[in-house]
Amino acid sequence: MPHEERAFNSKLLIAQVLGRGLRIPEEYKGEQPIVTVFNHDNWARNIKHLVEEVMEIEKRLYSYPVEKERDYNFEIYQIEYKKKEIEGEFPQKEPYELLKKGYITLSSQLEGVEKETVYERALTGVREKKATYITYKMYSIDEVAQDIWNRLRSFDVEEGTIYSKEFTKGRIKEIFKNSLDKIGWNKDTITEENYRKALQAFGVIKRKRAKTLRFKIEAEELKKFSTKDLKKTSLGIGSFRRGASVFFDEDSLNKSLEEDIAVLKELIEDETLPRMAIKEVRNKFNFKTPLNVVFTHFEPERKFVEKLIANSDLIDAWIKSRDTGFYSIDYSWRKGEHPEQAKFNPDFFIKVGNKIIVIEIKEDALISKIKENGDLAKETRAKYKYAIEHFQKLNNLQDEQIYYFSFFNTSSGMPPNFGHC
Numbered sequence: 340m341p342h343e344e345r346a347f348n349s350k351l352l353i354a355q356v357l358g359r360g361l362r363i364p365e366e367y368k369g370e371q372p373i374v375t376v377f378n379h380d381n382w383a384r385n386i387k388h389l390v391e392e393v394m395e396i397e398k399r400l401y402s403y404p405v406e407k408e409r410d411y412n413f414e415i416y417q418i419e420y421k422k423k424e425i426e427g428e429f430p431q432k433e434p435y436e437l438l439k440k441g442y443i444t445l446s447s448q449l450e451g452v453e454k455e456t457v458y459e460r461a462l463t464g465v466r467e468k469k470a471t472y473i474t475y476k477m478y479s480i481d482e483v484a485q486d487i488w489n490r491l492r493s494f495d496v497e498e499g500t501i502y503s504k505e506f507t508k509g510r511i512k513e514i515f516k517n518s519l520d521k522i523g524w525n526k527d528t529i530t531e532e533n534y535r536k537a538l539q540a541f542g543v544i545k546r547k548r549a550k551t552l553r554f555k556i557e558a559e560e561l562k563k564f565s566t567k568d569l570k571k572t573s574l575g576i577g578s579f580r581r582g583a584s585v586f587f588d589e590d591s592l593n594k595s596l597e598e599d600i601a602v603l604k605e606l607i608e609d610e611t612l613p614r615m616a617i618k619e620v621r622n623k624f625n626f627k628t629p630l631n632v633v634f635t636h637f638e639p640e641r642k643f644v645e646k647l648i649a650n651s652d653l654i655d656a657w658i659k660s661r662d663t664g665f666y667s668i669d670y671s672w673r674k675g676e677h678p679e680q681a682k683f684n685p686d687f688f689i690k691v692g693n694k695i696i697v698i699e700i701k702e703d704a705l706i707s708k709i710k711e712n713g714d715l716a717k718e719t720r721a722k723y724k725y726a727i728e729h730f731q732k733l734n735n736l737q738d739e740q741i742y743y744f745s746f747f748n749t750s751s752g753m754p755p756n757f758g759h760c
Contacts, residue, residue, distance in 0.1 A: 375458065399573045400585060400602045404566060404629040405594040411629040411656035413690045416733050416740060417562045417666060442517040443540045445533045448524050451475055464577075477528040480519075484511040487541050506541075561736055566629055566658045566688070569665055574634045576606060579616035584641045586633040586648070588623040595631040603632065615641060625651040633659050639700050640686065643747065647689070657689040668729050672721035683722050685744070697730065697744045719746075 404412065451474040458467045488511060492503040515529065515537070529537070574583060585606065592600055607617055618641070620626040625648050635641040640659075647657055660666055667682040687698040699722070723746055730742040 398576050398602050398605070400576065400606070400632065400634075401571050401573045401596070401599050402630050402632050402634055403571045404569055405590065405631045407590050407594065407623075407629065409624070409627075411627050411658075412566045413656050413658075413688075413695075414563050414565050415666065415688060415695060416737060416742075417564065418729065418732055418736070419560050419562045420669065421559065438514060438540065442514060442521055443533075443537055445518050445522050445529070445536055447522050448519075448530050448533065449475065450477060450528075476531050478531070478534050480512050480515040480527045480529060483529060483534055483537060484508045484515065487511055487537065490538075491541065559732070559736075561733075566656075569630075569658065569661065572634065572661050576602065578636075579606060579612055582615075582637055584615050584618050584635045584644075586618045586620060586626070586635070586644055587631075588620040588626040590623050590626070591632050599631065618645070620648055625649075627651050627654060627656045628658055629656070630658065635659075639747075643687070643698070643700055647687075653691070655690045655692065657687060659687055660684055668722075668726050670721045670725035672717045674718070679718075681718075683726075685726070693739065694741045694743065697726070697742060699726070699744075699746050701746055 451472055453470055453472045456469050456471065458469070459465070485508060488503055488506065488508045491506055495501060495503050516527075518533075518537075519525075519527075519529065574585070579585065585603070587603060591603060595603065606612065607619075627647075633644060635644055644659070647654065662684055665684060666688070667684050669680070669682050671678060671680045673679070683699070685697045686700045687696075689696040689698065701719075726744045730744045733740075733742050
């Protein structure tokens with residue numbers, strides 16, 4: 340059971356994990372033990388194909404640019420941001436104005452939940468399910484308020500502040516009640532996750548550096564690159580049984596590498612695959628992408644590609660981008676009480692004349708989570724905000740192309756309070 344995802348981010352590390360598990364203890368000699376590898380649900384799709392590659396039990400299909408009768412490659416502008424960390428520390432001279440809003444942003448709470456674990460046999464693919472009811476550890480607001488007050492009191496003694504006088508145990512409890520009311524929880528208990536959020540909310544008094552201005556942009560310059568530069572992506576053939584699709588045309592079967600043609604033919608001939616897994620484009624001139632094949636991972640992506648093909652007369656070319664490493668946009672947001680920084684890669688680039696339309700597809704399940712999860716909603720809005728600003732800068736820095744950006748979902752519509760560029 341790896342503690343972190345990085346334990347599964349390379350074939351070598353996976354081989355080491357499996358190797359350790361396969362060392363049969365002396366007391367089990369003579370029997371055939373089973374090695375069970377546990378990992379977090381969110382990691383599963385990222386690491387499964389690596390595990391299978393290590394065990395050499397899964398074939399893969401690759402997507403990459405190829406030379407076609409018509410050249411569908413096009414150039415894209417990117418801004419190269421040069422960031423520099425602000426030097427020096429910024430000690431807090433004045434007392435922090437803690438929790439001016441009178442509550443802490445908490446996550447929704449449950450006392451327990453039934454979880455289903457799926458065990459899959461690596462060699463046979465046979466799956467077994469086991470349901471378990473998990474009870475979460477809960478803390479009373481009395482003990483949490485006491486803990487926070489003790490921490491404030493200790494800080495006051497060390498720094499000569501008066502936070503523990505301003506925030507009495509009674510006031511801290513009142514803040515918790517307000518916070519729990521906000522998420523519709525009518526008991527005087529909080530989860531371990533929300534306990535940590537409360538500690539973080541009051542922990543800002545110990546910060547020695549300014550957190551919101553960690554970097555500044557020193558300079559920015561334009562960079563142009565072609566879709567020819569898009570590196571290979573791959574998908575294990577097992578993914579096509581679990582919602583993934585591959586779009587292909589006659590060029591896919593003529594211009595791909597030999598091994599990929601063999602895998603694609605095998606998929607086409609596999610009558611046990613779901614209908615949505617194999618999507619043939621009968622007229623290759625409607626498949627206006629420089630890629631040999633295009634993968635989609637869930638229904639909204641698949642429907643969007645179908646629309647691109649059906650409306651090919653309206654566009655010049657398009658490309659499905661990689662999840663990482665091709666075109667990334669920096670963004671930042673506040674997770675709870677703290678700033679976060681990250682990057683995301685838009686899904687599609689569509690060329691129409693001198694216009695480049697950039698699309699980020701949102702999965703239905705994610706749209707529902709955004710509506711329920713405050714932090715996720717903030718992060719999604721931050722992605723949209725920073726992407727809009729990024730492409731507006733691109734439009735101001737050059738006049739060769741006009742960029743448009745939008746979030747898109749084929750069935751649920753846009754998340755609340757989002758517009759289109």
